[in-house]
Amino acid sequence: SQIRHYKWEVEYMFWAPNCNENIVMGINGQFPGPTIRANAGDSVVVELTNKLHTEGVVIHWHGILQRGTPWADGTASISQCAINPGETFFYNFTVDNPGTFFYHGHLGMQRSAGLYGSLIVDPPQGKKEPFHYDGEINLLLSDWWHQSIHKQEVGLSSKPIRWIGEPQTILLNGRGQFDCSIAAKYDSNLEPCKLKGSESCAPYIFHVSPKKTYRIRIASTTALAALNFAIGNHQLLVVEADGNYVQPFYTSDIDIYSGESYSVLITTDQNPSENYWVSVGTRARHPNTPPGLTLLNYLPNSVSKLPTSPPPQTPAWDDFDRSKNFTYRITAAMGSPKPPVKFNRRIFLLNTQNVINGYVKWAINDVSLALPPTPYLGAMKYNLLHAFDQNPPPEVFPEDYDIDTPPTNEKTRIGNGVYQFKIGEVVDVILQNANMMKENLSETHPWHLHGHDFWVLGYGDGKFSAEEESSLNLKNPPLRNTVVIFPYGWTAIRFVADNPGVWAFHCHIEPHLHMGMGVVFAEGVEKVGRIPTKALACGGTAKSLINNPKNP
Amino acid sequence: SQIRHYKWEVEYMFWAPNCNENIVMGINGQFPGPTIRANAGDSVVVELTNKLHTEGVVIHWHGILQRGTPWADGTASISQCAINPGETFFYNFTVDNPGTFFYHGHLGMQRSAGLYGSLIVDPPQGKKEPFHYDGEINLLLSDWWHQSIHKQEVGLSSKPIRWIGEPQTILLNGRGQFDCSIAAKYDSNLEPCKLKGSESCAPYIFHVSPKKTYRIRIASTTALAALNFAIGNHQLLVVEADGNYVQPFYTSDIDIYSGESYSVLITTDQNPSENYWVSVGTRARHPNTPPGLTLLNYLPNSVSKLPTSPPPQTPAWDDFDRSKNFTYRITAAMGSPKPPVKFNRRIFLLNTQNVINGYVKWAINDVSLALPPTPYLGAMKYNLLHAFDQNPPPEVFPEDYDIDTPPTNEKTRIGNGVYQFKIGEVVDVILQNANMMKENLSETHPWHLHGHDFWVLGYGDGKFSAEEESSLNLKNPPLRNTVVIFPYGWTAIRFVADNPGVWAFHCHIEPHLHMGMGVVFAEGVEKVGRIPTKALACGGTAKSLINNPKNP
Ligand SMILES: [Cu+2]
Numbered sequence A, B: 001s002q003i004r005h006y007k008w009e010v011e012y013m014f015w016a017p018n019c020n021e022n023i024v025m026g027i028n029g030q031f032p033g034p035t036i037r038a039n040a041g042d043s044v045v046v047e048l049t050n051k052l053h054t055e056g057v058v059i060h061w062h063g064i065l066q067r068g069t070p071w072a073d074g075t076a077s078i079s080q081c082a083i084n085p086g087e088t089f090f091y092n093f094t095v096d097n098p099g100t101f102f103y104h105g106h107l108g109m110q111r112s113a114g115l116y117g118s119l120i121v122d123p124p125q126g127k128k129e130p131f132h133y134d135g136e137i138n139l140l141l142s143d144w145w146h147q148s149i150h151k152q153e154v155g156l157s158s159k160p161i162r163w164i165g166e167p168q169t170i171l172l173n174g175r176g177q178f179d180c181s182i183a184a185k186y187d188s189n190l191e192p193c194k195l196k197g198s199e200s201c202a203p204y205i206f207h208v209s210p211k212k213t214y215r216i217r218i219a220s221t222t223a224l225a226a227l228n229f230a231i232g233n234h235q236l237l238v239v240e241a242d243g244n245y246v247q248p249f250y251t252s253d254i255d256i257y258s259g260e261s262y263s264v265l266i267t268t269d270q271n272p273s274e275n276y277w278v279s280v281g282t283r284a285r286h287p288n289t290p291p292g293l294t295l296l297n298y299l300p301n302s303v304s305k306l307p308t309s310p311p312p313q314t315p316a317w318d319d320f321d322r323s324k325n326f327t328y329r330i331t332a333a334m335g336s337p338k339p340p341v342k343f344n345r346r347i348f349l350l351n352t353q354n355v356i357n358g359y360v361k362w363a364i365n366d367v368s369l370a371l372p373p374t375p376y377l378g379a380m381k382y383n384l385l386h387a388f389d390q391n392p393p394p395e396v397f398p399e400d401y402d403i404d405t406p407p408t409n410e411k412t413r414i415g416n417g418v419y420q421f422k423i424g425e426v427v428d429v430i431l432q433n434a435n436m437m438k439e440n441l442s443e444t445h446p447w448h449l450h451g452h453d454f455w456v457l458g459y460g461d462g463k464f465s466a467e468e469e470s471s472l473n474l475k476n477p478p479l480r481n482t483v484v485i486f487p488y489g490w491t492a493i494r495f496v497a498d499n500p501g502v503w504a505f506h507c508h509i510e511p512h513l514h515m516g517m518g519v520v521f522a523e524g525v526e527k528v529g530r531i532p533t534k535a536l537a538c539g540g541t542a543k544s545l546i547n548n549p550k551n552p
């Protein structure tokens, strides 16, 4: 195994992701940030310097388990203190599993500001993937707003709330268009884009040769949008989800929620004299964003040769049956690790939208998460009782809660307590969706767990009940790090709390997390070794350790 | 003496300082921030909580000497670590002298974002001011841009530079207008403002009674603009500058540069059936901002009764002789402390605009200041040799330097060294202006010293030379904390380095400081007592003290 060393500087820069110039958070002058590529078992060292003028920064390595290095998880207020302007932090961790991952900011809404990039892990040197392909295409998806993140943050915490609205543009590898379409020739209502191909907003073309098999790695780090990916005339063979192999299946398109990743195989067996559309549309919310587009370019055709038919149509945004059908098809590849048959503990997490003192928030079992200034990892290791609420949040919600009506907000509060697990405990979480503040409205939320993969045991409509127990899949549930809850539905997951550290579990929709939609899990913090000083140099840990040092 | 306790929360909020909504940095929901009012000798305690989402924050108490509390000076990277989001810092200091002061952010360009307010110190309880007045009006002046501070910061540090341009609006107590004028009736080219008076951008009216004397306290915290203040038909009697009494003199208008404050007395002896214009125009730079306006409202006249003639015309922006004439008239009031007759040390600071690696910077003796992540005060107290350059910057510039031609940039560099003084040393600083990058251009810069008042011994045109020595004023030089250097001119100041701490001395133009136009002074740091832990919890001090505590 090797050490992969990266030296990065984070700073704002002028950039035009969708042809409109704005300030974007870049790394070493690039947007999206540089791709990390390593083999399973390698060490990755990222020497990250904060070149922002007034903002702290952290980077989370989404899908990397951080076994033994919980302080490197890159979540501000949880695993570390934010890195101050001018300072450098060394992230140092092992990438255990091959797969398609990414990294992104995890402070305020800095992910939305453009702080993200790909992290690809190949099998250990000398080992092969369990499927063959001739070439690879890497696709990182995101969504983009013209309004600055700073304004968005203020709007979300204003009274009354100012919602961010739908994104202006879907970006494919940081590139998209606004107020024009590269597929205008099929629709007289669209304005054609005048692009030469060298612009920062020119599409990232997929160049392929005919009669070959390609692996397309697709990851979504959207702030809000639930996406659907399709290629004209080409079936997709799904082989990987969130860095775990899945039982391969064919589909015409995939749904991908924020925080998820997939690998699909395509075979370039179509008419080689044509090019084909790659289309990324939005779903699950009433859409107001045109699809992100690019071309599958069969070489040696010119990229200026547009396909004979328009881009594949994105399925109806509210065809949730179709979404469920796709999601339910995902199962673990044969030979994947199976979940423990029994759980030690099961917690139920009710997802509600609430109003607290006039502020719109999201809450889990009536608690809306507001992260404390002292990161939990250090606070727990050094037993700082005032750093966060020592009472754990509720593990259940009232049995008679009516998920079909708007919440009453009576007991909802701001909180920062922690769900603490015994090391090795087998934990089930039943995520329960419910009606929002508005009548007859419930949204889709992709929940992401740090520090673990989990088995997705099942999904269902309505409220989870004891009768569903027998429907849970213990045979071949997929291992994932992100899973969706559908409107008014439930999702059951299981994981083993065997990774000492403190771990966020949260909705991956950036504004939802910002509005409190997350919880904090912890296990075996007493087993955590040395934490770098810089991860502790803020809040209560700084105060305590400067006066009374205990850090070995 | 009393303790004046304030509990403040800093956060961005939507606000329309000039009728156009934007995000503005407010304190407790107010913009400008709350006014601090105390008597000389009082303690001021400000419990400051950072409610920003990703940015650190500090507040500098401009003009307050901070004797014994150098850690409370509120300069990020100099006196303290920036306060992290969610954290609270206690500023605790004594206000020694009566006068007109203000406070403002001192990290990045947060002052420009709206983080400022007034700080008024009355004489000690039971003592009176040395002049009589019947009422008082407090006026804090600033300038306002529509472009966000975040974009401005990126533009200034881009290659090529994107200059911020002239402000859209001059604000009087945080209020101004854009794209309309409240004095439109005198000029058919202007669009009248439709204001009811209750808007956040409606002018702050000066209500007065006839036949009285009023003290108008005027302070400027502009980011860029040099201002001129005048009231139609009323003479101004200047009595105070930067918290020091001056020999009273009459003038029709005053020039006020960023960082300065004045008190003027007016007598409301004009036709009592009329109202009069208060006009604040820009000078010293080619203007592109309409004057800030309000009314001197003679009660009980209606405020809707506009003056019979248009607002006083701001003197020509480039009439520097007029500016010098005003500035040179300021002398100390009788009985003011006199400067030591001899200096122990004299340093010469050449102000140049330069290009370093393609970036436009300002430099002092060829060094452009880039603040380090570890605050100097802690770094010096704990003798951290790697926190900043241990070599002091040059105290002179080449004798043959041609101030009339653009600089060659040959030796200009980024640096962070410190000028260190022996405690009690009498220090002279000769600030020397010069030609900028462009031919035939030299700008005005208001230099502000922290931790001290200084005597302004003199000014002159061209290069300072030994022959000027005899022209220096040792008899009644004014004591100030901010002094201007005129284009191609020099300014000589003297101060006693008797305040243990580390002190910024810099151009008060926000983008100039951001581009490196400052130096750092230090004296007697070994005499500095306990520094609050939070002021040390970053950079090298955090690292050193967490591993190896020495803080008592
Ligand atoms: Cu959500």
Ligand SMILES: [Cu+2]
Binding pocket: B444, B445, B446, B507, B508, B509, B512, B513, B517
């Ligand atoms: Cu300047």
